[in-house]
Amino acid sequence: MITLEKRPQPSRAWSLATPLLAVLLTMICGGLLFAALGKNPFETIRTIFLDPLFSEFAWFYRPQLLIKGAPLVLIAIGLSFGFRAGIWNIGAEGQYIVGAICGAAVGLAFYPTESFIIFPLMIIAGILGGTLWAMIPGILRVKFGTNEILVSLMLVYVAEQLMASMALGALRNPDGMGFPGSRNLSQYPSAANLEIISGSGMHWGVVTALIAVIFAYIALSRHIFGFNVRLAGQSPRAAKFAGVNPAAMILICMGLSGGLAGAAGLFEVAGPAGQVSIDFNVGYGFTAIIVAFLGRLHPVGILLAGGLMALTYIGGEIAQSNLGLPLAAIQLMQGMLLFFLLAVDVLTNYRMRFGRRQVV
Numbered sequence: 001m002i003t004l005e006k007r008p009q010p011s012r013a014w015s016l017a018t019p020l021l022a023v024l025l026t027m028i029c030g031g032l033l034f035a036a037l038g039k040n041p042f043e044t045i046r047t048i049f050l051d052p053l054f055s056e057f058a059w060f061y062r063p064q065l066l067i068k069g070a071p072l073v074l075i076a077i078g079l080s081f082g083f084r085a086g087i088w089n090i091g092a093e094g095q096y097i098v099g100a101i102c103g104a105a106v107g108l109a110f111y112p113t114e115s116f117i118i119f120p121l122m123i124i125a126g127i128l129g130g131t132l133w134a135m136i137p138g139i140l141r142v143k144f145g146t147n148e149i150l151v152s153l154m155l156v157y158v159a160e161q162l163m164a165s166m167a168l169g170a171l172r173n174p175d176g177m178g179f180p181g182s183r184n185l186s187q188y189p190s191a192a193n194l195e196i197i198s199g200s201g202m203h204w205g206v207v208t209a210l211i212a213v214i215f216a217y218i219a220l221s222r223h224i225f226g227f228n229v230r231l232a233g234q235s236p237r238a239a240k241f242a243g244v245n246p247a248a249m250i251l252i253c254m255g256l257s258g259g260l261a262g263a264a265g266l267f268e269v270a271g272p273a274g275q276v277s278i279d280f281n282v283g284y285g286f287t288a289i290i291v292a293f294l295g296r297l298h299p300v301g302i303l304l305a306g307g308l309m310a311l312t313y314i315g316g317e318i319a320q321s322n323l324g325l326p327l328a329a330i331q332l333m334q335g336m337l338l339f340f341l342l343a344v345d346v347l348t349n350y351r352m353r354f355g356r357r358q359v360v
Helices: 012-036 041-049 058-084 092-109 118-144 148-168 204-222 224-234 236-241 246-269 284-294 299-323 327-344
Strands: 002-006 350-354
Touching: 012 041, 012 299, 012 327, 041 299, 058 092, 058 204, 058 224, 058 246, 058 284, 058 299, 092 118, 092 148, 092 246, 092 284, 118 148, 118 246, 204 224, 204 246, 204 299, 224 236, 224 246, 236 246, 246 284, 284 299, 284 327, 299 327
Parallel strands: none
Antiparallel strands: 002 350
């Protein structure tokens, strides 16, 4: 008989070991999944996790780690503030999309003007767009007590339709012969998020993500704001006695997560994606939730987790191309990572006891 016994206090050892164990279990179960699909599990796992780093084409794949990882880290850092405070923003994907739309709209409004001020204005517009979209569930939670999980999630679908509308309407390329999609921003120098060092994958989104990690670490560990965030999440009643305004905390955390998600969307649409299109969003906002929890809501942990998830994106693309692995299998493996993380995380607060059932 197995029983769970609550620990007097959370285990630090299990807290640190949980992400590593979750990754290991994901590899094992992912390998079994690939074997069931008729693929060599060892070859598939090697292709996903090692080939992007050590294969003969690693020189090409390594810059992609920065390109794929930057939006994940940027969005996850914003989400971590809210999650620590007990505020569950699940709609970062929508905020990412709206930030991309707003930033791209500013850049396209100035086309074909050449000016150094256009790209900074696009960044501001992207941040404001994501922030305002995140304020909708935030304000509804504060004013009417609605569930921010449901509202933020439902707004993702609204944002997706808004993106499709913009690609087919207001932002459609007038020279595109009727095809959906905006002008290619990467070919408009004043609005392009170009690589800072050619061939490195290092663009302004990567720099912003690294800055966000540094500032988040300082804010959470060295500033009164970080203390208030942790207190609000761990003991809301104590937070009120300490003078923390719950409504303000909700709006600040939602604004932070929305603003960073919007910035990620802008850097993506002005760089790697290049244009507003119907299929612009690729699930970064949802994957960032896995990154945040895999990184234990710690800025440095999120940076490492973002790199790991970027590895699965790139390795998954290689596996699809070279091994014929279906995309759904890669997405299922990414979902397994969150499942095992949450499952194993139980051991942080509980210990397992083995024994025989007592017969009365």
